[in-house]
Amino acid sequence: MLRSINQLDPDIVVITGDLTENGFLAEYDGVKKFVDRIECKDKVLVPGNHDSKNAGYLHFEDLFENRFSNKNFGGVTVVGVDSSQPDINEGHLGRENYGWIKEAFTGENFKVFALHHHLVPIPLSGRENTVLVDAGDVLDLLNRCKVNLVLCGHCHIPYVWKLNNMLVVNAGTFCSSKTRGKITQCFNLIQADNENSYGNWNVRVSRVFPQGNLELVTETVM
Ligand SMILES: [Fe+2]
Numbered sequence: 001m002l003r004s005i006n007q008l009d010p011d012i013v014v015i016t017g018d019l020t021e022n023g024f025l026a027e028y029d030g031v032k033k034f035v036d037r038i039e040c041k042d043k044v045l046v047p048g049n050h051d052s053k054n055a056g057y058l059h060f061e062d063l064f065e066n067r068f069s070n071k072n073f074g075g076v077t078v079v080g081v082d083s084s085q086p087d088i089n090e091g092h093l094g095r096e097n098y099g100w101i102k103e104a105f106t107g108e109n110f111k112v113f114a115l116h117h118h119l120v121p122i123p124l125s126g127r128e129n130t131v132l133v134d135a136g137d138v139l140d141l142l143n144r145c146k147v148n149l150v151l152c153g154h155c156h157i158p159y160v161w162k163l164n165n166m167l168v169v170n171a172g173t174f175c176s177s178k179t180r181g182k183i184t185q186c187f188n189l190i191q192a193d194n195e196n197s198y199g200n201w202n203v204r205v206s207r208v209f210p211q212g213n214l215e216l217v218t219e220t221v222m
Helices: 003-007 025-036 059-066 097-106 136-142
Strands: 013-014 043-045 070-075 075-081 111-114 148-152 159-163 166-170 186-192 202-208 212-220
Touching: 003 186, 003 202, 013 148, 025 059, 043 075, 075 097, 136 148, 148 186, 159 212
Parallel strands: 013 043, 075 111, 111 148, 148 166
Antiparallel strands: 070 075, 159 166, 186 202, 202 212
């Protein structure tokens, strides 16, 4: 998987957790070494529910800077948020964060929002109880901000929803053995360009599998 990523030579890598099983320092040390092998200088990481267990969010802050981030990479804005709560599996963003997120998404950049928990239910994930508790308000916020792409993790099921003019892309299992059903390990490759004469974004979402083979999932203009 590392070879596949490095061969793709991505502009930005977004990792939506979980990074660890229990949030322990020894696990985080291993994760740090692994993430450092991804040859991309612009990375955004957000913690998942497992990463916040046992006060693990403190190690996250030490090793990967802030749990909340707002970064501009050329024409792309990536806002990453911590949707976890210590030792609780449910996700929550909270109204106190809506204001700065709205400000971060002003302008004409390609807008990406990254979080661990789901914003909408995902098939094959059983009884859905891990959508953000304030998912409706967050979806409305992101829709009003004209966010192009939402990246989620958590349930290990790769899936894409298109809501209004926003792609919600869920990540599958990347490098653990926690695959679901017949789905093998994979990561999502997002390609976006606005080099057409209308200035629209042409966005392709593909899945990349362990041998580096690629499967196009959706292509859309927004
Ligand atoms: Fe999770």
